[in-house]
Amino acid sequence: MPATPENLRHQAGPVPGDATRYLCAAAWLDRRFRAELIEELVEQSFRIPAPSPGTDLVRVLHEALTARRWEAWTGAACLLVLAAGFPLFGVAAGTATVLLVLLLGVAGGLGVDRMDHRLGLEVERLVIAPRSPRRTGRGSGLVAGLGQVLAVGVLLTAAIAYVMEGELDDLDPELLAGVWYALVELLLLWLAAAVLRYRIRRRLTAFGDVGATPVPPPRPHGARAAWLYARLREQQSGPELLYRRQAPLVGLGRAGRTWRMTFELRPSGERAAQGRAPEPIDAHVLYRTIAQRIRALAEDPRYPEDPLRGLSVTDRVFRPSLRGDDPAGWLGAMSGRAGDQVLLEPAWADLLSRTGHERLRHYLAVRVGSWQEEVVITVLVRATTRGGLLYLEWLPYVLEPVAQAYHVVDLLGRRSGPAHAANALGWAARRLGGDLGIAVGQLGAVRASRGRAARMRRRYRHLxxxxxxxxxxxxxxxxxxGAGGEYQNIFQAHDVQRFLNTVAQRVFSAVGDELRARGYDSAAFEEQAQSITNVNNGGVQVVNSTVQGPVAGGAGANVNMTNGKGT
Structure with a gap:
């Protein structure tokens, strides 16, 4: 095979889904995730959403609301079937069906928060709950599940009839009709649960890049949802972020190793010998130089597949979140549109750099997204020059990959409609009670959620x-x-370290070159930069001192003493 860029991509394999697709799947697979998402973005809609790099919040929220609505509709249909059994089929049939559903619900697990089993037999066997290889396929699972439901139904109905009549031999024709009516109701409930499963499987298949159907665009369901979607689109990508005292930086991920350096700005030996003062330098100059040098990393055409090609450098302002006036009067006032992006106005960036207000923190944000935006590195760089001192601050954050449990949609592959239908019928038969209990429970969850949202809106207006x-x-x-809390492979961890080291070295070189170009002594800066590099790479830096005895540094380092000698 010739070594061409096209063949290179072929050797790398198909591109998996990105973070947005997996989080959309999480809205269907994990009710806890869905409930917390809706609580944050819908019930408390007055809050400004946290940044979600590489993620479309509107898309994820739309899937969460759609999943909850579909389950609630199924629950309403099931309740309607159960309620209609009493006037249509009689009290005995209605009672028998309700008791049967309750029994199946207890056996099937009512109130289950997570629903990975909805993906079906092949995924559950491979990823979620490995089983014995003796397990049968889709068709036999359907027959076995339906047989279990019918057997339990017949036995329970017969037991009720025996208790009511005393004997099984002399069944009243009306009672026998009630038994069949109960089974008809059970069949309707089974079909309702199967339809929900079928729709969910088709929806989840669309979230894999190998899916047979494209993901539909988010179409808001009602005026309230349309307003909320528009608000999220406007606020999720702006440069002005809010912080509170307990959690100042929500949304950037796990904090990495930070460093800070401070040194005095002195003229270089050459400038001092000439009796010339160095040129003035301030934070605005340093930000501009750092941004230019870092952006150059994304402009190297020799490495078109490197994630650094997607590197971005923007301004970020963190401002207090406790306010007594409406956000419309202050949030976004320092920003402006540049095409599709919302950026900090240059005049505001310059003013923030020069004034250094303690409650308004201005940072240069360097962002690198890799592994289809599942691993996102954000570095906040802050510089100040006050009283002849230069202060440089480095705050790295890493958003780890989406939880592996949500990646199971990649295994669905291409499936036909009949295959989805057979799978849905089989699993609906196996877990009918649990499905019905969960679907009916969603009716109460939707009602409670809407009540909380209405109360929060009234409370907000009152305050x-x-x-x-x-x-x-x-x-x-x-x-x-939705993050999994760990890397999926060692390559992701190595990439993060490479990105951080690369950006750090570019910051050091940009600041050092700017100091030398303006006539400042850069020896103190270079010494601290080297020390930081050594420590971040697991080494030990000893400056202007002598160490007597062995020294160990780095992960897992140790010192062995043999005859007074360290090794």
């Missing part, structure tokens, strides 16, 4: 009208909520 301060900061990040 603002009365002049009370409101905390607009987010409580959680959707992207962090």
């Amino acid at each position: 603002t009208r009365a002049g009370y301060a409101v905390d607009y900061a987010p409580r959680l990040s959707v992207r962090e909520l």
Whole structure:
């Protein structure tokens, strides 16, 4: 095979789904994730959403609301079937069906929060709950599940009839008809659960890049949802972020190793010998130089597949979240549109750099997304020059990959409609009670959620009208909520370290070159930069001192003493 870029991509294999697709799948697979997502973005809609790099919040929220609505509709249909059994089929049939559903619900697990089993037999066997290889396929599972439901139904109905009549031999024709009516109701409930499973499987298949159907665009269901989607689109990508005292930086991920350096700005030996003062330098100059040098990493055409090609450098401002006035009067006031992007106005960036307000923190944000935006590195760089001192601050954050449990949609592959239908019928028969209990429970969940949202809106209006301060900061990040907490392979960890080291070295070289070009002595800066590099790479740096005895540094380092000698 010739070594061409096209063949290179072929050797790398198909591109898996990105973070947005997996989080959309999580809205269907994990009710806990869905409930917390809706609580943060819908019930407390007055809050400003946390940044979710590489993620479309509107898409994820739309899937969460759609999943909840579909289950609630199924629950309403099931309740309607159960309620209609009493006037149509009689009290005995209606009672028998309700008792049967309750029994199946207890056996099937009512109130289950996670629903990975909805993916079907092949995925559950491979990923979620490995089983014995003696397990049968889709068709036999359907027959076995349906047989279990019918057997339990017949036995329970017969037992009720025996208790009511005393004998099984002399069944009243009306009672026998009630038995069949109960089975008809059970069949309708089974079909309702199977339809929900079928629709969910087709929806989940669309979230894999190998899916047979494209993901439909988010179409808001009602005026309230349309307003919420528009608000999220406007606010999720702006440069002005909110912080609160307990959790100042929500949404950027896990904090890495930070460093800070401070040194005095002195003229270089050459400038001092000439009696010339160095040129003035401030934070605005340093930000501009750092941004230019880092952006050059994304412009190297020799490595078109490197994730650094997607590197971005923007301004970020963190501002207090406790305010007594509406956000419309202050949030976004320092920003402007540049095409499809919302960026900090240059005049505001310059003013923030020069004034250094303690409650308004201005950072240069360097962002690198890799592995289809599942691993996102964000570095906040801050520089100040006050009183002849230069202060440089480095705050790295890493958003780890989406939880592996949500990646199971990649295994669905291409499936035909009949295959989805057979799978849905089989699993609906096996777990009918649990499905019905969960679907009916969603009716109560939707009602409770809407009630909480309405109360929060009334409370917010009351607080603002009365002049009370409101905390607009987010409580959680959707992207962090769906993260798995660990890397999926060692290559991702190595890539993160490479990106951080690369950007750090470019920051050091940019600042050092700017100092030398303006006539400052850069020896102190270079010494601290080298020390930081050594420590971050697991080494030990000893500056202007002598160490007597052995020294060990780095992960797992140790010192062995043999005859007074260290090795």
